[in-house]
Structure formats: C-alpha cells, structure tokens
Amino acid sequence: xxxxxxxxxxxxxxxxxxxxxxxxxxxxxxxxxxxxxxxxxxxxxxxxxxxxxxxxxxxxxxxxxxxxxxxxxxxxxxxxxxxxxxxxxxxxxxxxxxxxxxxxxxxxxxxxxxxxxxxxxxxxxxxxxxxxxxxxxxxxxxxxxxxxxxxxxxxxxxxxxxxxxxxxxxxxxxxxxxxxxxxxxxxxxxxxxxxxxxxxxxxxxxxxxxxxxxxxxxxxxxxxxxxxxxxxxxxxxxxxxxxxxxxxxxxxxxxxxxxxxxxxxxxxxxxxxxxxxxxxxxxxxxxxxxxxxxxxxxxxxxxxxxxxxxxxxxxxxxxxxxxxxxxxxxxxxxxxxxxxxxxxxxxxxxxxxxxxxxxxxxxxxxxxxxxxxxxxxxxxxxxxxxxxxxxxxxxxxxxxxxxxxxxxxxxxxxxxxxxxxxxxxxxxxxxxxxxxxxxxxxxxxxxxxxxxxxxxxxxxxxxxxxxxxxxxxxxxxxxxxxxxxxxxxxxxxxxxxxxxxxxxxxxxxxxxxxxxxxxxxxxxxxxxxxxxxxxxxxxxxxxxxxxxxxxxxxxxxxxxxxxxxxxxxxxxxxxxx
Amino acid sequence: xxxxxxxxxxxxxxxxxxxxxxxxxxxxxxxxxxxxxxxxxxxxxxxxxxxxxxxxxxxxxxxxxxxxxxxxxxxxxxxxxxxxxxxxxxxxxxxxxxxxxxxxxxxxxxxxxxxxxxxxxxxxxxxxxxxxxxxxxxxxxxxxxxxxxxxxxxxxxxxxxxxxxxxxxxxxxxxxxxxxxxxxxxxxxxxxxxxxxxxxxxxxxxxxxxxxxxxxxxxxxxxxxxxxxxxxxxxxxxxxxxxxxxxxxxxxxxxxxxxxxxxxxxxxxxxxxxxxxxxxxxxxxxxxxxxx
Numbered sequence: 002x003x004x005x006x007x008x009x010x011x012x013x014x015x016x017x018x019x020x021x022x023x024x025x026x027x028x029x030x031x032x033x034x035x036x037x038x039x040x041x042x043x044x045x046x047x048x049x050x051x052x053x054x055x056x057x058x059x060x061x062x063x064x065x066x067x068x069x070x071x072x073x074x075x076x077x078x079x080x081x082x083x084x085x086x087x088x089x090x091x092x093x094x095x096x097x098x099x100x101x102x103x104x105x106x107x108x109x110x111x112x113x114x115x116x117x118x119x120x121x122x123x124x125x126x127x128x129x130x131x132x133x134x135x136x137x138x139x140x141x142x143x144x145x146x147x148x149x150x151x152x153x154x155x156x157x158x159x160x161x162x163x164x165x166x167x168x169x170x171x172x173x174x175x176x177x178x179x180x181x182x183x184x185x186x187x188x189x190x191x192x193x194x195x196x197x198x199x200x201x202x203x204x205x206x207x208x209x210x211x212x213x214x215x216x217x218x219x220x221x222x223x224x225x226x227x228x229x230x231x232x233x234x235x236x237x238x239x240x241x242x243x244x245x246x247x248x249x250x251x252x253x254x255x256x257x258x259x260x261x262x263x264x265x266x267x268x269x270x271x272x273x274x275x276x277x278x279x280x281x282x283x284x285x286x287x288x289x290x291x292x293x294x295x296x297x298x299x300x301x302x303x304x305x306x307x308x309x310x311x312x313x314x315x316x317x318x319x320x321x322x323x324x325x326x327x328x329x330x331x332x333x334x335x336x337x338x339x340x341x342x343x344x345x346x347x348x349x350x351x352x353x354x355x356x357x358x359x360x361x362x363x364x365x366x367x368x369x370x371x372x373x374x375x376x377x378x379x380x381x382x383x384x385x386x387x388x389x390x391x392x393x394x395x396x397x398x399x400x401x402x403x404x405x406x407x408x409x410x411x412x413x414x415x416x417x418x419x420x421x422x423x424x425x426x427x428x429x430x431x432x433x434x435x436x437x438x439x440x441x442x443x444x445x446x447x448x449x450x451x452x453x454x455x456x457x458x459x460x461x462x463x464x465x466x467x468x469x470x471x472x473x474x475x476x477x478x479x480x481x482x483x484x485x486x487x488x489x490x491x492x493x494x495x496x497x498x499x500x501x502x503x504x505x506x507x508x509x510x511x512x513x514x515x516x517x518x519x520x521x522x523x524x525x526x527x528x529x530x531x532x533x534x535x536x537x538x539x540x541x542x543x544x545x546x547x548x549x550x551x552x553x554x555x556x557x558x559x560x561x562x563x564x565x566x567x568x569x570x571x572x573x574x575x576x577x578x
Numbered sequence: 579x580x581x582x583x584x585x586x587x588x589x590x591x592x593x594x595x596x597x598x599x600x601x602x603x604x605x606x607x608x609x610x611x612x613x614x615x616x617x618x619x620x621x622x623x624x625x626x627x628x629x630x631x632x633x634x635x636x637x638x639x640x641x642x643x644x645x646x647x648x649x650x651x652x653x654x655x656x657x658x659x660x661x662x663x664x665x666x667x668x669x670x671x672x673x674x675x676x677x678x679x680x681x682x683x684x685x686x687x688x689x690x691x692x693x694x695x696x697x698x699x700x701x702x703x704x705x706x707x708x709x710x711x712x713x714x715x716x717x718x719x720x721x722x723x724x725x726x727x728x729x730x731x732x733x734x735x736x737x738x739x740x741x742x743x744x745x746x747x748x749x750x751x752x753x754x755x756x757x758x759x760x761x762x763x764x765x766x767x768x769x770x771x772x773x774x775x776x777x778x779x780x781x782x783x784x785x786x787x788x789x790x791x792x793x794x795x796x797x798x799x800x801x802x803x804x805x806x807x808x809x810x811x812x813x814x815x816x817x818x819x820x821x822x823x824x825x826x827x828x829x830x831x832x833x834x835x836x837x838x839x840x841x842x843x844x845x846x847x848x849x850x851x852x853x854x855x856x857x858x859x860x861x862x863x864x865x866x867x868x869x870x
Contacts, residue, residue, distance in 0.1 A: 031870065032870070203870075212865060215860060215862055215865070242846070252687055256692075260658045263658065263661065263664075264852075266659070267629070267662070267666035267853055289651070377869070379866060382861060382863035383859060386858055386859075386860065387858075401645065418647075419626070419670050421626060422624070425625075425646060425647055426647070427642070428650070429648075429650035430651060437648070
C-alpha cells in the first residue's frame, strides 16, 4: 500500500444501510483532509441483491475509483465470492464468521482476513442488526490507521437531532475498533492525516448540479422521479424551505417539461431533470422551447438503454440522440460536465445561457457522475446573477401587440411577461410572425427560422477552453467527454509513473461543437484514442462529422460499468504506437 | 430596403391584429369566444394580468383572435403549462382553452392529476365530441356506436364523462354549459375565474360540420338547467347523480367548494409570487456546510 491513497469497499445485500455506511466513510476520510472519490453499485430493487460502495481516498486529487482494494468489508458470502479479483496479498478482508457461519479458507482469498463479529458486537451495545455496519466502520478506522474521534463527529453530524441513534452508532464503531485492535490485526500503513481543509466537500454530481443551479438563480424545479436523476429532486425539495424556490413533483415527464416552459413564460428560471427514457417524453417540449424561444434547462442523466435498460448503471450512449432530439431544427447548447466541479459550474451556466439566448440547454450527466462523490472545492459561496432578455417597459406596436419575436441583429429579441402592461403577445409552438401570431407564409417562416439560427454565431463564441493536459513527447492523445474524464486522469497518473507520456482532451461542451479545439488535440500527437461509454463510438463519429477527422483507435465500454483506470493503462500498454 | 422586407411590412400593415376567426359558420366557438371576452371583462381584473393557455384544436386557434397574454402550447399540454405559469406568478388569472380531445384524450393524465392539486386555473373545455380540426374523428366524449372517419363501423368505446370524473376527483368548481347561451356562459366564466381553485366548465358546443347530429335542436331537447331541477351545488353525491343522468343533459353548476388552492399551500410562496423573488445575490454557504 502506498502512502498516498487508500481504497476501501463495503459489500453486502441492498437495503442493509450500505449507502449510509459509505457516506460516513467518505466524510471521515474527507475530514482527515483527504480528497475522496466514492462509487456505489446497486441493483434496481429495494431489498436483496448485491450492493457495494467503495471509497478511494488520498492526499492528492483523486479522480476515480480503481480496482485494487486495500480493505474489503464483506457483509455476506457474496461479498467474499464476487471481489476476489480486486484483492492482492496486501489486502485485508473483514468478515463476520459467526453471522453466516463462514469458512473463510474455502474462499481462498489473497491477503489477510480478520473475523469481526459485527452483528454480535452491535447487539451487545444495544443496537440492531444494521448497526453491524458501524462495527465494521470502527474496525476499518483502526485497520487503516484513522482517527476514531473524526468518525464519531461525522456520525454526530449525519444523524444530528437523533441522540439515541448517534450514541448507539458511536458505541458500535468503538466496539469494532477495539475488537479488531485486540484481535492482533496491525494497521495497514495508510495515508497520513492532513490538516482538514474546510472548503473540501464530498459531493455527488447530482448534488453539484442542484447547487450549481441554485447558484445560477434557479427558481422553479419540476421533475418526475427517474434513476439516476432523482437525487436532484430530493435535494432541491429537501432544501426548498431554505432556498425558497418552488419544487414540483409532476405527474409525468411531459407535464414536468411543459410546466417548466409555463413558468419560464411567466419569467422565472426553470429546470427539469430526468434520464434517457424520461427525456424521450420531453422531446416535444424541447422542440417547443426551440420554436417559442423560451429558456429551458434539461438535465439528462444517462443510464444504459434503450427503453428501461439497466436503471442503476451507467452509460454515455445518448449523445447523438440529444444532439438531434426533436423534429426540425433549432439552436441548443449541450454540456457534459466531467466531474462535480464542472457539474456545478455548467449547471449554473446552463441557466444563464438558456435565458441569454432563449434556447434549451441540455446538461448531460450519467449514473457514474450523478451518484459518485467527488471532493468539491468552492472558493466562494455567494453568487451574483443578472437577468437577460427581458423588456422592462414593453410598448405595443401600432397594431397594439408587442413584437415578442422581433427580428434582430443577434437573433435574440427581448421578451415581455404576463402581468406587464404593454407587453401583450402570443408565445407559441406554431411558426409565427413577430407578434407570435400563427404564420404560414414563406416570408415569415424563413425570417423566423433565420432569426433563431442567427444566435448560433454568438453561441459559438461562448465555447470555453476544454479540459486539456499535455506532456512533452506524448505519443497518444485521449479524447473523451463527460464523466470519463476521471478514470482517464487517474490512469494518466499511473502512466506518468511508468513514464508513458500522453495528452488528454475531455469535452464538457458538446454543442455547439468545439471543432477547433478537437482538431488541435487530435493533431497534437502521433496517435489519438476516443474513450467513451457506448458501443458505436458516438463521440468518435461526431468528431468525424464535425471535423472530417477519423480517429481509428477506440476504447468503448457498454456493460453499464464506468471505465477503470487500470483498464485504460492496460489498453495503452497494449497499443502499438 | 429590399423588396422582400417592404412587402413584409406592407402585409403587416394591411393585416388586422388580432386575426379574424377562421371557424366555420355556425361553430360554437364564436359563442364561447364572446362569452370568454365578456366574462373576463366582468371580473374587472386588469387585462394584462390574464394569461391564456391554448391547446391545439379549433378552440386553440382562438389564440390568434384574442388580445391577452397567450401561450399556444403543445397538444394536450395546455394544462401543465398553465399550472407552471400559475406557480411562477400566482397573481395571474390563468385560463386554459382546450378541446375534448386535448383535455380528456391527449392530456388526460394532466386533467386527472392537476385537478387533485386544486391548482387555481380555469379550464374551459370546448366539448363538441369530435376532433374537428383534424376533420372529424371520434374524441373521448363521442357517444358509443358513432360512425366517424376513424370509426367507420361505429366507435366501440363508451363516452368519457368529464363531469362525473371531476366530481369524484376533488375538483372544486364543476360546471357544464351550452355554448350558444352567451349571457349564461359569460356569467359562469366570470364565476369560474373568481373561484380560487381548480374550476372546469365543460362547454357543450355544436359542430355543424363534423357532428351535425348533435345539433342545436338536439341539444334543446336534451338540456335541462340544474337550477330547474332544484339542484344545490354543495353536495358531491347529488352532483354525481346529476352527472350520470341519461334521460337529460343537465347544465349549470354541479358543485363548488372552498378549499385552499395549490399555490396557497406552498410554503415557499407565502412571501409573494415566485417571479418577484430576486436572484441577484444567492448565498449557498449554509447548504455547502452540510456536505463536509
């Protein structure tokens, strides 16, 4: 085990509190001053099935999960069965021999194993079965040389207000800590605790999206639950009392998107979130946002499909659908944040740009980004917002209507909102003239299509520098989008150690397409590889469509799992360049 | 200035705004249109504080004939769009102009679910028992056995009963009226707008082109006024009995009750309309704290 990071995993049945246990460990590691990345895997059911949660923590930036485990907490027999390949001779396995009458020899696992009677110790301190997880947490704290006091504080904070639960959980953790200490297990030499930095917060991509939207002035959030987007709804609903935004759980995704448009029409900043299937329902509203020029932010967190697919797993297979979604044509923005930091920033930006350009903005996430925790660093927590595109003193034309869809140089025309005198107009999903009246003559149609597309030029000017890292004499350039950023960054650290120089470009901005930056990156080295979570190579083909360049090396994953840094390293080592 | 833009300007100059109705002669929409405008005026509420949400259909074409803030929405989606606007600015009077197809068919789930929330919107359903804009196919309220373009052998489904559904499903203002009776419909529309909560008027509307059977004469024979039947609009049970009658088609106010509207129960809206909430400075410091 190196002294820079540790990799911990808990595995057991779904419904046995593994998510909470993982969160407690993440926070504990974070409060030691470490960066964390955590990654849960769970099936689409409430009880039973195999559920895991891993925390990769260290004193330097941690970008993704990895395979090799330092410590596995096995809560059942499956946990011993399924993770053999993640263990090596230095790993420690903590399991409960008594609870399931386990013969550990039979599993023939590499590394050391330590019996910890989790259920018995939990019940001895007066706790229920599920508190066995805290016994395991306490034991993990000892085995990794961490500070039990910090775990106690995390327990107190997470269960704030529930005195009895805090007390029992802390007792259970202490019992696990003491037991494993007495049993003669020597702590694995782990990462030295750093000075905790107050501005490092473990946060999921979804939480970062929600916070970014709030910072960007979100006023109305409406959604229909769908994994893996639902935690945005939960977070915004839970905090609405503080933020004073309105959160609505609509009867379906169609209603959600149309409610958001109605609210946008009335002048508030609106957002919806869903996954691919729910997005299908929203596509007509996406087109309506386009033709009626109403700002709309849609978060789409991908999971494998088509149709119901694999609800709790990850994918990057909706890219081409999103770029082309809806009949007919209109300008749109599509962002794909690569980590929680970018999720925060782009979510905020999405609301601003939707209002500025009066276009739909799609924020593309996936299960991996949405539900994994990253260490987010926010230098400041107060944000300023301006409003864009509103006419404060609307005046009707000679025909007594306000020209809402006036033809302008930029294509953006200022809007009036209901309640303002002098601003009466029709907002409409039909093709229309300057006032919003239905129009089918060629002149009106052409001029309005052209008006909408005039925005594209200035929209392209908004494209920021994409995430780009280069090394001297690099022979290979990684190209990816969205959450694949993390595993590639993690892999490059290992490649650096092995003296393999590479470049990487990760796109967080997919439309309008950052053509020039992609071109430059492909040309920066002898060879390039597109790494993406789909079968056909959607980004690769988008690159060809937009630049004419064919990138022939592809690393694709479409099994519902994220990329692991180890597999990227192996891929590069086997590549003849 | 090029020729094209000159022509465009000229055509706008010659156009009369709003447009003249494109409905067929004898269409019930004319009467509803007249009643709506008078009904709105009679509330004495400022005109610019009305927002009208138009569905797709002959009724929705009214968007181009009116002079209010309007939103011509997608088919079946006028109701959720209206609800979104109401939650954004609850000082607006929100009216939905929709047909039987959009409201009970394409947007049926919105009809069922949003009435339960007692959202403060007024739903005017132009119910002519046909899809007339698409030239006369059956609609959810078409009588069983009716031959239409899409049901040449006669429709198999029973007709949907919107009044009975609304009575059973927590709507707080439920009425049916007959389009051609303009004074009566006008007064009902004003009453519905003034009702705080979910109000629906199912407006029976002759369509002489695609539904000649249910003519003015047919309606005259079928209609009966609820007040003439000694009906009091304060019992869901009595209202329901009236709603399922087959001997006659009762018109009037079936039921009304006073209950808090949706927006009145949203604690975040207690301080005023959402649209007035400033977003100039947002402090998320307190929210971030909990993540550490």
